[in-house]
Amino acid sequence: MRRWTLVVLTMTSLMAAAAGEADTLRTDTSKALVPIEEIVSGGPPPDGIPAIDRPSFVTPADAARWIAPKEPVLALEIKGDARAYPLQILMWHEIVNDVLGGVPVAVTFCPLCNSGIVFERVLDGTTLDFGTSGKLYRSDLVMYDRQSHSLWAQIEGRAIVGARAGAQLKPIPASTLSFEDWRTMHPAGTVLSRDTGHSRNYGFNPYESYDQPQLGPFLFRGRPDPRRPPKERVVGIKLGDTARAYPWPVLVERRVVHDRLGDQALVVFYQPGTLSALDDREIRRSRAVGATGAFNRTVEGRTLTFEATAAGFKDRETGSTWTLLGHAAKGPLAGRRLTALPHVDAFWFAWAAFHPATSIYGVATDMDALMREFSVTPSGLKAAPGFSLKTLDGKTTALADHRGRSVLVYFWATW
Amino acid sequence: MNLQETPSTVAAWARERNVTIPILLDADGDVSRRYGVIATPTVVLIDRRGRLLGRIVGPRDWSSPAGQALIAGLLAAPE
Numbered sequence: 001m002r003r004w005t006l007v008v009l010t011m012t013s014l015m016a017a018a019a020g021e022a023d024t025l026r027t028d029t030s031k032a033l034v035p036i037e038e039i040v041s042g043g044p045p046p047d048g049i050p051a052i053d054r055p056s057f058v059t060p061a062d063a064a065r066w067i068a069p070k071e072p073v074l075a076l077e078i079k080g081d082a083r084a085y086p087l088q089i090l091m092w093h094e095i096v097n098d099v100l101g102g103v104p105v106a107v108t109f110c111p112l113c114n115s116g117i118v119f120e121r122v123l124d125g126t127t128l129d130f131g132t133s134g135k136l137y138r139s140d141l142v143m144y145d146r147q148s149h150s151l152w153a154q155i156e157g158r159a160i161v162g163a164r165a166g167a168q169l170k171p172i173p174a175s176t177l178s179f180e181d182w183r184t185m186h187p188a189g190t191v192l193s194r195d196t197g198h199s200r201n202y203g204f205n206p207y208e209s210y211d212q213p214q215l216g217p218f219l220f221r222g223r224p225d226p227r228r229p230p231k232e233r234v235v236g237i238k239l240g241d242t243a244r245a246y247p248w249p250v251l252v253e254r255r256v257v258h259d260r261l262g263d264q265a266l267v268v269f270y271q272p273g274t275l276s277a278l279d280d281r282e283i284r285r286s287r288a289v290g291a292t293g294a295f296n297r298t299v300e301g302r303t304l305t306f307e308a309t310a311a312g313f314k315d316r317e318t319g320s321t322w323t324l325l326g327h328a329a330k331g332p333l334a335g336r337r338l339t340a341l342p343h344v345d346a347f348w349f350a351w352a353a354f355h356p357a358t359s360i361y362g363v364a365t366d367m368d369a370l371m372r373e374f375s376v377t378p379s380g381l382k383a384a385p386g387f388s389l390k391t392l393d394g395k396t397t398a399l400a401d402h403r404g405r406s407v408l409v410y411f412w413a414t415w
Numbered sequence: 416m417n418l419q420e421t422p423s424t425v426a427a428w429a430r431e432r433n434v435t436i437p438i439l440l441d442a443d444g445d446v447s448r449r450y451g452v453i454a455t456p457t458v459v460l461i462d463r464r465g466r467l468l469g470r471i472v473g474p475r476d477w478s479s480p481a482g483q484a485l486i487a488g489l490l491a492a493p494e
Contacts, residue, residue, distance in 0.1 A: 376460065409459045413417060414425065
């Protein structure tokens with residue numbers, strides 16, 4: 001046992017030394033917005049999973065030699081500069097400190113939450129760069145900024161411990177979709193190179209079978225929100241204080257969902273084909289799960305309604321065709337763009353852990369799970385005894401009056 | 416549904432707490448008996464088709480995440 005511990009210690013120190021970054025973090029733990037004991041070690045030391053600080057890029061034709069057409073990439077475009085970050089690389093690094101269209105960005109992916117999110121990494125005029133802390137908070141990647149060693153929860157983009165506690169990074173809309181779909185939409189774009197300066201098993205998934213919907217999360221304290229299966233994929237959107245989850249099974253069935261959240265009319269697209277990064281040991285052999293996009297659906301003052309086509313999407317108002325990335329390819333609106341909304345494709349448990357008040361779009365709730373959670377004794381669905389009683393304000397109410405509505409009867413007394 | 420108290424007692428109690436939801440008066444205790452209520456509070460959940468879903472005996476924190484989720488679930492339940 002003692003020898004085993006020593007081996008582990010030696011390995012972890014080597015990993016930290018190899019990364020050439022902080023082997024211990026100097027985080028000011030006196031400033032913490034969450035219970036510090038809930039931030040747990042995920043195994044590796046700080047920078048044991050090395051962020052990519054000097055990314056290089058290749059052409060889509062070069063990338064096609066090592067990435068399968070349906071493999072997922074996280075796609076980002078700023079000021080006409082389009083880049084794809086393959087999940088087969090992000091899986092092993094979790095953070096890319098990049099500059100795109102002149103904007104410093106952190107391209108992040110947390111495999112345990114299946115969340116690919118991009119942030120602008122400028123705060124009050126200071127450019128930050130990020131590393132992995134080796135810690136997890138509610139199963140989510142905890143990043144640290146190398147300037148203050150504050151700890152940041154990836155899903156929120158918020159500093160939770162340290163000198164910058166409370167600071168919020170601005171999310172930048174980005175989508176995860178298949179390499180070939182991205183390539184068709186951005187033939188002149190570039191792809192993050194496998195030449196990262198690190199030797200990793202790119203193309204392989206160290207979290208084999210992690211995305212089975214019913215399986216519980218790894219290193220998650222407490223119970224996951226019971227409203228949906230823990231690893232069901234959802235599109236999570238937060239506008240102002242309002243958070244809503246769009247479960248992928250609903251999107252798979254409808255392909256297009258129109259909704260209103262806060263003051264925005266929005267549309268969520270779903271397109272089949274893209275492979276999971278967290279299924280088979282080899283990503284190219286994983287099952288297809290699909291890809292999503294979320295947009296404001298008002299273009300030049302006109303609110304559009306969409307339907308899915310064999311190749312993409314079409315608006316009913318003008319008949320223009322649109323891509324998963326919200327670009328009008330043909331028709332009267334050709335060349336126009338929908339305004340992308342920051343959204344995350346994440347596992348339900350992770351979205352709900354950071355947005356406990358989230359509503360869920362379009363699914364019947366699993367009442368059995370909710371009743372178990374609140375210790376309700378099931379009654380076996382026998383017919384409720386009918387009644388008709390006077391109310392305090394002198395009217396009469398019968399149970400039969402409420403047919404078609406859910407009823408909660410609270411038997412009580414003032415004593 | 417109030418158990419066998421006088422309307423004036425119930426009205427005073429409700430006024431004091433600004434309770435605005437409908438209060439039914441089970442004046443002779445007949446309905447409570449048929450629902451098998453032997454302690455207060457007892458909560459009975461009935462689905463949209465008039466079937467007994469479940470029962471809770473004793474106080475609960477309805478403002479907790481699980482309580483809020485349950486109420487949201489009842490409201491969102493399909494026909």
